[in-house]
Amino acid sequence: MVEVKIENVVASSLISREIDLEKLSCLIPDSEYNPDEHQAMLIRLKEPKSAVFLLQNGKLVCTGMKSLEEAERVVRNVCGMLESSGIKTYKEPKIEILGIVASVDLGREIDLEELREEGVIYNPEEFPGLVYRIKEGVIMVFGSGKLVCIGRKEEELKENVEKLVRNWGLENAKNRS
Amino acid sequence: MVEVKIENVVASSLISREIDLEKLSCLIPDSEYNPDEHQAMLIRLKEPKSAVFLLQNGKLVCTGMKSLEEAERVVRNVCGMLESSGIKTYKEPKIEILGIVASVDLGREIDLEELREEGVIYNPEEFPGLVYRIKEGVIMVFGSGKLVCIGRKEEELKENVEKLVRNWGLENAKNRS
DNA sequence: TGCTTATACAAAGACCTTTTTAAATACTTT
């Protein structure tokens, strides 16, 4: 059984009808807002460690979290900050998980030159990882036996890893003996 | 007792009265000679593994060797190549060792921020190693406990390492207990 | 006088490469 470790979650939420970013950026210490470069205001949270984009139309995009639960806490924290700054936010805003990045250690080395499956791209001069695209996302395979998996649903992502390991015969050598 | 491992030797020698580089570069396979970029002709040897610069005035500079003995073999090999190409070389040319680079593993980690000796420069944003200049050369100290030592004489270099270890109290923790 | 060019070499840390995703504004091309 391979362990799939979630390293990054991207989420979005509609938290308010409208946000005056000029005003808010003055009230939130250490926030960044440069409308000439980017339309969003950036807040970096320490707990959960994350980066939060706020848009004028009340939308929020956040990234850097390690779990779906952390995403919820980030949204909750930011809503609290806005309320404290005199901006009304929605009660229990709906959170959408946009993407998940996870890492896997298969505990064995892999000869990437041998893998010839459909959907595989491997240009070692360009990038040391082998890129495998599937309908639900991407899995990058490294010679060390580590994987980087990208998808939108945690359960789906885990299934795709197990399928890859089984179909490509990448079980850990220990498990074979 | 710390082991000092020589990684690179730079040496020079006057091996001939004069060398016609244009002619020689045509006779020596895989040599490089582009007078517009650099006045020297470059020969890379496989055994000993090294790079050799030849100048029109008969001077030779070579680098990449792992010992003084290898420097001697390089000079001897190049003289043989020149003689085979119809260029007279001196008998037993004098070889000068210009510099030696060595690595040392102290087998313990070091807190570089603590080291406050005179002659020490440590700017971790610029370079992760601490640079310690002494009269006879330079010793770079890394947090991993590894050193890179630069000097001109092998014995002197070894003495300087021992002095640094003793004076800075950097003996391996194992040797202390 | 000082810097550049080129060569080898060790150390370790930074940065780059690739992949995914939302947001919305600006700019360019079709």
Place this chain on the structure above:
DNA sequence: AAAGTATTTAAAAAGGTCTTTGTATAAGCA
């Protein structure tokens, strides 16, 4: 008008490049 490109953020993987230090050589340039 539509499509495409660019901007910013986080994270993992591993391979490459760069940083620093010393050294000879000699020609070119400021």
